[in-house]
Every structure is written in structure tokens, then in C-alpha cells.
Amino acid sequence: MDTSEIVDKVLRNAAEEEKKYKSIEVQRDVEVEIDLGNLLACDPNALDLKKYRVNKGDYLSSIARDATQLLFNQLWKLPVHRVEDAITVKLPEPTTVLPREKRVPKDRPATKWEKYAKQKGIMNKKKSTKVWSEEEEKWIPRFGYKSKNDLKKDWLLEVPANADPMEDQFSKKKKAKQERVAKNELQRLRNIARAKKRKVPGVGLTPTEKPDKTMVNKAIHLSKHSTASIGKFENKLPKEPLIKNLGKRRKFEPVMGSLKKEQDLQKNILDGLSRNRPEMNVTKAVNRQIREEQQSAAAEKREGRKGGKGKGSRKAAPKTAGRKRTKGGARGKKR
């Protein structure tokens, strides 16, 4: 056989082979939009209504087939990866804009300490979770259960030399821990209040090991003022200290400051004095306007019902009648 004949035969065979299969090409007037990330194809072409009327089911499935074919043609062009025995393609990001389920998360607002640390450039040091215990000769957790400071661990506690021998050292330690926890909780709440721009409550007095003179004075003041009458009827203690720096302090503007600020301040006062009419409260006015509109709308609706449907009018009529009757009755009594 000649080589050209063989080539011809091979080509003919290939052509016949191809004829056996149906084509994968699809003709569309307007290009079909495809979002591979969502496996989505949108065909904006108008439907052939004649074909649709003749055979609904077949026509719909043929349209769907064409769109699917177009989607798959694109899909099969993507780079292929083999995962175990399966052939997979990597999908691009979805392009269709869909709303989120929840809002975009915000960063947690910095605590007072975090702000301070940032200002001072204090970096967090990573501490290992376990520490070496000399007594037990093994690694134990730094915090919490079975750690060095675990309250359950001590079965014996030393009574310090200058301490009261009858004092329970266990309960003392436990209480100290509770107070530390409470302080931490208070600070957490204060941080939240600060972040939400609420009024941050004062700490008052935190428990301390050895309170100094000023602290004791402050404690006396606070306890006296913690009554229902804010300490109005409390007796004075003998030699009660006069405590300074409690309550509000007047703040003065700096003597040397911006001239503009001072000018504005004075101008505001003068404006207020020279104004004839009182200042308008915009929100109040708007609210009043809205309320009036709503009332008038409601009244109109009521009147409309009276004239229109039977159901509404029947219900509304006895109500007004009833009110009139009571009024009349009252008058009658007076007479």
C-alpha cells in the first residue's frame, strides 16, 4: 500500500468516527454569561415561542441542555488536578454579587491596657504554657488546674510568723483569688463600656493588701456616702479627715490658647442673649409633624371605611354611639 492511501484511510476513519458523535458546539445570538464559581449560566436570548408552543417539555430541556453544554465547555477548559482517583478542576471565585448573611466583622476595640501598651511600645512576650516544677520534678501547667497556684493543690499552708494563728489561711487565699477575679471582671466591663462610649463607672476602692492613709480616708468617705440619703444624716467621726480631690473640679480654659475658640465661646453666649425667638428643636418639630400626618391619615382611613365597606362601618358605628350615651348619662345625673 502507498503511504498516501494509508493517510487517507486514517483521515476518513477519523471523520467517520467524529460523525458518529453529536457536536458539542452551541450557536447563540447573544453570548451566554457564565459564572464558573457558582456553576451558573445565564442565557439572555429570547425564546422561540413557536417551538415552545409545539412541545413545551422537549424545548425546555433542549434549551437547558445547550446552556449546560456551554457551561461544561468552559469548565473542561480549566486546569485539571488529580486528587486520588478523581479528576478535579479548580473553580475561580464566584462573580455574581450576592448579599452576605451577616455584616462584615469589626475588630475588637482595644482595651485600656492595649492602648497604653501600644503607646509605650510594650510588646507581648510569649510565655510557655508549661513550667518546670522543682518540687514535683516534672512539667506542670502555668495557669489553672494542677498548676503551681492551683488552690486545690495545697493540703498544708504555713502560718506566717506575724499572723494571727487562729486565722484560716486556706480561706484567706481563696478570698484573695476571688477578689483578683472580681477585679478582672470589673476591668473587662469597664473596657466594654469605654468601647461603647457609655459612661464608664468609677472603680471606687479596689481591695488592697496594705491600704495607705489616703485609701482609708477614701473608704470612710465612700462608705458614709453609700446611704440612701447620700450621707446627709451621717454623724461625723471624731477627728474625721477632710478629704480633698473628691467630687467635680472646675476646669478652666488655658490663659494662653487659641483666640478663635475664645471668640466662638463669647459669640455663642451673645447670640443666645440677643435671640428674640427661642431656638427651634428640629427633632421635636419633625416628630410633631410626622405625628400630625399619621393622625390625619388614620382619620381619613376611618372615614373612608365608614362610607365604603359594610363590615367596617357596622363595627365603627356602635362605638361612637356608646361613647355618646355615656356622656349623656353623666349629664343626666348632674341635672
Next chain:
Amino acid sequence: MQRIVKPKNQRVKRALEKRDPKLVENTKTSLMIRGGHTSEKITALLTELHMLRKPHSQMLKRKNIMRPFEDQTSLEFMSQKNDASLFAFGSHSKKRPHNLVFGRMFEHHTLDMIELGVENFKSMHAFKTSKCTSGTKPCLMFTGELFDSDHIHKKLKNLLIDFFRGPVVDAVRLGGMECVLSFTAVDEKILMRSYKVILKKSGSRTPRVELTEIGPSLDLVVRRTRLATQDLFKRASKKPKALKAKKKKNISHDVFKTMHGRVHMEKQDLAKLQIRKVKALKKTKEETKDGKTEGGKTEDGQSGVKKRRSLRSKGQTQDGQSQAKKKRKE
């Protein structure tokens, strides 16, 4: 999220964290709710919609007497309770027979709702064919001019995509593409059909697609709508800044999508250029001694620069090699 009341234990904490807003969101879960009165059709349809969305769906078993278009509070409460942001509500009344409401939530408040009347419903069981595997990501087809021109149809399309697209995945198995959901807008109706894909040989790498109908199949008619305002929708579809791709400097693409980059190089020292070796240009012994000391100095001074250069271009490594050879000779 900042909570005033702290979770009591780790399990609760984890559960709460799961519900917190996330940068990359989880797949939306849907609620299938039966109204006060439902027809047989609607009940069957709800179960079949539930099947289509299965791992990410919750079917409420009891009746829930509510009117989504009049009062959304109980719907919103259910969304909060189940942490679900999609819902399909089915009901049946004389005024609105075979009623189906598709809707979605943003932050557990209704974003948009579209009420549809169901006609010509044919269940999955009416088609005697093998069905798709549960949990496959369906391919969605939308056909018809209306989906591009009409405002309500546009919103409905968006809602349906959101409802049926399933999880966002980064890879799919080519052989596993099974389910096709097609929505066609004709004659003021939306025809929903579902098909199973059969892949056939085509003579090329891409297979020829054939479809067989598997159900459910139904026609939908738009009734009432409650769509989100443009402003709210925009707020809801905000893309987080952290997920946006950072712009790379000094890289541009031309019309043919070829990448152009600008690379900043230091000026090349031509005195050190290796040229053809000729005996006449060879340095004398004295010169080399001087050069040795000088060379050492320059190397120290420019070591940083050299490293950078070697990263940028391979051509520069030859220079380094020749220097190394020199050193060995000496």
C-alpha cells in the same frame, strides 16, 4: 464580638463563636416552613426543596401560623434561633392557592421576600428515573430576556441563585457534575425544571451533555414582593476589605493580557565586566596584588546589593561564578 455576659463554658463559647459574623462566611442554611394551612402540593414541594439543599437546610416539622408579608417578627425569630438566613414558606388559602414565599435575611432581618404561586407541580416521584446524589452542587441555568430586563425578575434570579447554589467550593470533580436546575421565564411565568446530566463521548476532550428530567418540575407565578432598598442591599453585599486582593506595584497588563513588570536595577559596574581574555590585557603581578585588596573592599561594601541582584536576574550569577574561579586561582 464583645459580650457583656460571658459564656459559661467552652462548649457554649464555641457555639456562639460559630454564629458570629465571619470574614469568609459559612454556607447559608435554609428553613423550610409550613404555614397554618398547606396543600398536599406545597408540603411535597417543601420536602423536595429541602432535599435539594439538604446538608444546609432545616425542615420545620410543625405548622407555623404566620403571614410573612404582614409581620416578619416570628420569621426573624426563627432565623435567629436556627441561625438560618434563607427561608421557603409554604401556605395554601382560597385567596392565594399553593403559595410559596422565598426569602433571605441579613443579620436576621428580612432582606427580600418574593411570593410565588405554584402551578403544574410534578413531584420527583412522578419521574421514574435515577436521581442525583444528595448534596451535589447543582448547575444553575437561567433563560429568558426577563431575567435581564425586569427588576423583579432580576431580584428573583439573584434570590434563586443564593438559594440553590449550595456551598462555595474551590474545586469540583468533573465526573460528579450531576444536577442541573433550569429556570425559564416565559409568558409571565417562571418554569423550574430539574435535570440529571449524562455525559457522552463527543470525539474531543469535552463530553457531549445530555439531560433527563428528574423532577421536581413546577411553574411559578410572581405574586407579592418585598424587596430590599438599594441602600440596604448594597450594605448587605459589602465585600470585606481584608478579602480584597492587594494591588501589586509596578505590574501592568496590556490588551493581550501579557504581563509587564518594571524592575529597578542598580547601575552595573562596567570596570568589573568580564571581557575576552587576551594576554596583553593580563594584569602584572603588582597590579593583581593591589587589585586583591581593592576587590576585597568593594565586595564587602556591595555584598547587600549583589544579593538583591542575584535574586532579580540569573544573568548576574555568572559574574559571581567567575569571581569564585578567580579566588580559587589565587
